[in-house]
Amino acid sequence: MTTSSRPGLTVLMANPRGFCAGVDRAIQIVERALEKYGAPVYVRHEIVHNRFVVDQLRGKGAVFVDELDEIPDPERPVIFSAHGVPKAVPEDAEARRMFYIDATCPLVSKVHREAEQHFAEGREILLIGHAGHPEVIGTMGQLPPGAVQLVETVEDARRIVVKNPDNLSFVTQTTLSIDDTAGIIAVLRERFPAIAVPRKEDICYATTNRQEAVKGVAARCDLVLVLGAPNSSNSNRLVEVALTGGAAAARLVQRAAEIDWSWFEGVTTLGLSAGASAPEVLVEEVIDACRERFEVTVETVSDVRENVVFKLPRVLAS
Known part of the structure; x- marks a missing residue:
């Protein structure tokens, strides 16, 4: 039994999180x-x-x-x-x-090469992604204007008009919601049974793992905090995944200083994750801020280990 007057708070650490x-x-x-x-x-x-x-x-x-x-x-x-x-x-x-x-x-470059291959083989290309995101701009910019049509939602998938349904393909942004994208793909495959699909899932391993980790804690949480930038697609998707996964509330913050502590009213279990661009030091900063206000118990959920490493460009390798 604690002698502290501070309320208790269990922090469930989604793992993996942070840098990919x-x-x-x-x-x-x-x-x-x-x-x-x-x-x-x-x-x-x-x-x-x-x-x-x-x-x-x-x-x-x-x-x-x-x-x-x-x-x-x-x-x-x-x-x-x-x-x-x-x-x-x-x-x-x-x-x-x-x-x-x-x-x-390199996983974004893989999508670029897929789009180029489809184009070289004469296929019409659909890109599942978010308009204006740098990755989408980059992927569409691998090919001549008009070669790629953007599909953002299930409604887009239902309405999109293509020239030749029998010579069609799709690629996806790497940082999308797995579940939302699956819904879009299901509609496209129903409408266009001959559509060419990626040989390997375009949504990257890190996006997938972080979303699954958040799903693993969400239903137990009164609040989930995701460390990440407002313009980070994968971080925003983690907030959405937390809410659809059963969290009572979920928020995106860049730093501990952005936390509105009124969010914690009635909260006894906090979920904590971080987008793929957020360093672990920011997660630790949030835990320290919680410890100033609560008696904190930290529990790491999931034991997924990521061992993916990408080589540096040759000019910098030595």
């Missing part, structure tokens, strides 16, 4: 480039969707830009983000005689 292999590789690319070439190293867009990570890299000498024409010295390295870029971006870099390093996640 693609994010870890992208961050290493920026860090290795800074070590090898010195500062500044330019990065087109956020290397990953996490303000804390971006700020840390900025503090080491990375300079983040929206477009290549913002880079004053074309001889300095420029790195493309983990989400991938349209083909026009490296073409522009080459025209400007820039030295660029591509940090696109």
Whole structure:
């Protein structure tokens, strides 16, 4: 029996959570480039969707830009983000005689190659994803305008008009909700039985594992907190998965400082996860903030181990 007047709080740690292999590789690319070439190293867009990570890299000498024409010295390295870029971006870099390093996640690159193969074989291509997301922009930008149609919802799948149902294919964004995407695919396959499907699931292993981990804790939780950025697709999907999985409430926060402690009224069990771009230090920060207010018991749920590692680009490997 505790002598503390603080209420008890059980924290269920969804596992796995946080950094995936693609994010870890992208961050290493920026860090290795800074070590090898010195500062500044330019990065087109956020290397990953996490303000804390971006700020840390900025503090080491990375300079983040929206477009290549913002880079004053074309001889300095420029790195493309983990989400991938349209083909026009490296073409522009080459025209400007820039030295660029591509940090696109290999699993995103796999989707790019799939789309190119479908196009080369004359198929019409549907992309399941979210309009405006950098990964979707990058994937659609691998092919000529109009070659890819975007499908965002089951309703889109029901309404979409294609030229030749017998020569059709689809690919998906890697960070989608597994369940939502399954519903969209089911409609497409019902409408277009001949549709060519990916040889291997496009939704990446890390997205799948993190969603399954959240499902494993959600029904036991009065509240689930997901550490992640508002523009992070996989983090937003974790919040949705928590709610559909039975959590009484679920919130996305970037840091412990963003927590509204009124959310904890009546909460005795908290679920905690982190999107694939959120470092573990932010999870620990939330636990420390909870310990200031509650008698905390931490329980790790699931024992899934991820051992995926992606090689660095050859120019940085040595």
